[in-house]
Amino acid sequence: MRVLLLMGSPREGASLRLGRALMASLKEQGLATEEYYLVQGLTQGWGKLESAVRQADLLILSSPLYVDSLPAPTIAALEALADNAAGKRMAAILNCGFPEPFHNTTALKICRQFARRAGCTWLGGMSLSMGGFSLGKGLSRRVRISMKLAAQALARGEAIPDRAVHLAARKPIPKWLYLLVLNGVFRRVVRKHGKAPIDAQPYFH
Amino acid sequence: MNILILDGFPENSSSKLQALLLEAQADPGVEYISLAKTAIKHCKGCFSCWLITPGECVIQDAGNDVARKYINSDAVILLTPVTFGGYSSVLKKALDRMIPNICGLFTEYQGETHHVRRYPKYPALVILGVQNTADKEGAEIFYELARRNSLNLYPTAMASHVFSEATEMEQLRSGLKSALAQAGVSL
Known part of the structure; x- marks a missing residue:
């Protein structure tokens, strides 16, 4: 069985690490693995992605949450694949910067809806915050x-079994601590490197 | 009333609803942007708009202009084909570039964590989806996405509606009118 990691982030951060962690575990299970950065399709066209998908049995989408949904280049890739992924299996890993994993729920439904539309077998998703x-x-x-x-x-x-979903969704630190630390880090970074105050309103006429 | 219409239909597709909204273009208070014909680079997720140049995106293109127009409008109308229950990539490329308009700091809002507002006032938001074939599940996801967006983008009022392309023009017209009225918008 061949598995293709669809990298849904334009960056090389959490989505890449999570995606590769799952791919490493799949490799241990004897699967052949490959990865494709969806953002590349915007410049090189979708042909390469389509042929990688053709050869795969299982598609894993790993993506961050952008404005309550998938990032635009990821949606563009799914639009391109809607008629080119029938018969594949599919699962997704979504991650967001909010402390609550439920922010990913709508985007996960969008992944599932893509699978339904494309004729893929939906094998579930994991949500990390x-x-x-x-x-x-x-x-x-x-x-x-x-x-x-x-x-x-x-x-x-x-x-994907419920236990894996629940473990992935578990908060590593309490919400109040996360907010305290992150807001502190944000303020510090802006004070040190920011070219304007953190609450600047540059677009307001 | 300053109204910004962001049309997220891809270049090779169209809708009766699009035709209806294009009629509104004649009004001097209305600006209609066809996003398919607008070169907007994708958000790179660099967080510069929150940390380094607060409120401003470092990518200098039409994405910046749209974000600027967004915050200075009284109402924004988003138009998109319902795509896997969500927005088209054409609309989303513009929406992803709106994050300079909120602040990176976290706060509690309606019992959930959200980002702090950057501006004292945000436009009313009307989110309109079009389905070629009726799909109840897709429509439900679309309404859910619109509601999630309204929690994160702080609109003064919000309305969303999923239309069927098969609907007759006159029915479509009255449906559009009532969706707009729900958010206090008149065209």
């Missing part, structure tokens, strides 16, 4: 375990 900030240098133990559980199921052609 607190962005790359909370993942640590190596991925935390709970994330590694959740990826491993997901990989074992996906390799058998089964849906």
Whole structure:
């Protein structure tokens, strides 16, 4: 079985690390792996992605949350694939910077809706919060375990088990602490490197 | 009333609703932007608009102009084909570039964590989706997305509606009118 990681982020951050963690676990299960940066399709066209999808049995989308949904280049890729992914299996990993994972819920439904429209078998999704900030240098133990559980199921052609979903969604630190730390870091960075105050209103006439 | 219409239909497709909204262009208070014909680079997720140049995107293109026009409008109308229950990539490329208009700091809003508002006033938001074939699940996701957006973009009023392309023109016209009225917008 061949699996293709669809990299939904324009950056090389949390989405890449999460996606690659799942891919590493899938490799351990004996799957052949490949990855494609969806943002490349905007400049090189979608042909390369389409042929990579043709050769794959399982598609894994790893993407950040942009304005309650998938980033524009990711949507563009899914638009291109809507008639070119029938018969594939599909799962998704979404991550957001908010402390609550439920912010990803709508975007996850959009992934599932794509799968339905394209004729893919939907094998579920995992939702992580607190962005790359909370993942640590190596991925935390709970994330590694959740990826491993997901990989074992996906390799058998089964849906991601609830336990993997719940582990992935667990908050690594309390919400109040996350907000305190992140807001502190934001203020500090803007004070040090910002070219305007943090609450500047440059577009207002 | 300053109204900004952001048309997210791809170049090779069209809708009766689009034709109706294009009629409004004649009004001097209305600006109609066909996003398919507007070169807007994708948000790179660099967070410069929150941390380095607060409120401003570092990508100098039409995406910046649209964000500027957005915040200076009384109402913004988003128009899109319902795409997997969400917005088209054409509309989303503009929407992704709106984040300079909110502040990176987190706050509690309606029992959830959201970003702090940057401006004292935001435009009313009318989000209109069009389906070629009726799909209840897709429409439900669309309404949910519109509601989530309204929590994050702080519109003074919000309305969303999913139209069917098969609807007769006159029915479409009255449906549009009532969706706009719901957000206090008249065209």
